[in-house]
Amino acid sequence: QPVTSATLKESDVPDIIVVMNETLSDLRILGELSTNKDYMPFLRNLTKNTIKGNLYMPVNGAGTSNSEFEFLTGNSMAFLPSGSNAYELYIKSMLPSLAQILGDQGYSRIAYHTYYKESWKRNINYPLMGFENFYALEDILDASTVEAYRDGDISLFEYQHRISLMYPDDKVLLRRFVSDSYDYKVLERMYEERDKNYPFFIFNVTMQNHGGYDLSYSNFEQKIQITSEDAYYPKVNRYLSLMYESDKALKELIDYYSNVSRPVMIVMFGDHQPSIEEAFVESLLGSSLSDITVSQNQKRYVTPFLIW
Numbered sequence: 001q002p003v004t005s006a007t008l009k010e011s012d013v014p015d016i017i018v019v020m021n022e023t024l025s026d027l028r029i030l031g032e033l034s035t036n037k038d039y040m041p042f043l044r045n046l047t048k049n050t051i052k053g054n055l056y057m058p059v060n061g062a063g064t065s066n067s068e069f070e071f072l073t074g075n076s077m078a079f080l081p082s083g084s085n086a087y088e089l090y091i092k093s094m095l096p097s098l099a100q101i102l103g104d105q106g107y108s109r110i111a112y113h114t115y116y117k118e119s120w121k122r123n124i125n126y127p128l129m130g131f132e133n134f135y136a137l138e139d140i141l142d143a144s145t146v147e148a149y150r151d152g153d154i155s156l157f158e159y160q161h162r163i164s165l166m167y168p169d170d171k172v173l174l175r176r177f178v179s180d181s182y183d184y185k186v187l188e189r190m191y192e193e194r195d196k197n198y199p200f201f202i203f204n205v206t207m208q209n210h211g212g213y214d215l216s217y218s219n220f221e222q223k224i225q226i227t228s229e230d231a232y233y234p235k236v237n238r239y240l241s242l243m244y245e246s247d248k249a250l251k252e253l254i255d256y257y258s259n260v261s262r263p264v265m266i267v268m269f270g271d272h273q274p275s276i277e278e279a280f281v282e283s284l285l286g287s288s289l290s291d292i293t294v295s296q297n298q299k300r301y302v303t304p305f306l307i308w
Contacts, residue, residue: 180206
């Protein structure tokens, strides 16, 4: 039944937190892999009030917004031209979506992404899919600093320096992107400031784990190393170290909502696997990418999900 402000207090309708985590995946799906320590200990051991599993995503290595399109609309990229992007080409008018459905049930609806507002035309597409408000990087950090970095007027070093001075109590940036930990702190602040007359729905697209993985950064300590491979794969080590940080942030998020009095559902999933050394992927699959079977190739499109 539709929820109204008059019936909310008697209702068990949960607030809904959806996190589409940028490039979150478990590379063990590709084959046998060992590391110096587990890079997903919290997610792996989370069982209470939890449903977990794997998804098959429409993209590999890039194409975040197509995964987003499938989740929010229920439409499959299989019915659009190969290599196309739904957000860039095919949303021209109001489009039925999860946000619209929840709006009909009385939910407030927020879209939240820790990158530039105009990326993948989200500033245009989110309202067409029924979101009431959209908050992006320019809204959660100092807008003039964000714009100066985006436009190339200041260096990455200067960007990092300014952000660290403005937000001294928070680890805002990991490499050059907003960390999952800070992303969730902002999300929690939005939750605390919500209109409590309505159940709450937020769709949060993170940015911490975005490629590439070629460079080291002074603000990123790599804690994960592969131990099952003879060859050295620096991109993989950096990527798995990011997974370790995402896992820690997930624990922070779950801990916060464990102490909320309202019923809450958290849905989190990865949008695609990373673009890393092909030789490493081939080693885990046991085959050249040019010769892999359909079932082997499908493994490259698997990401984890949880519903808590």
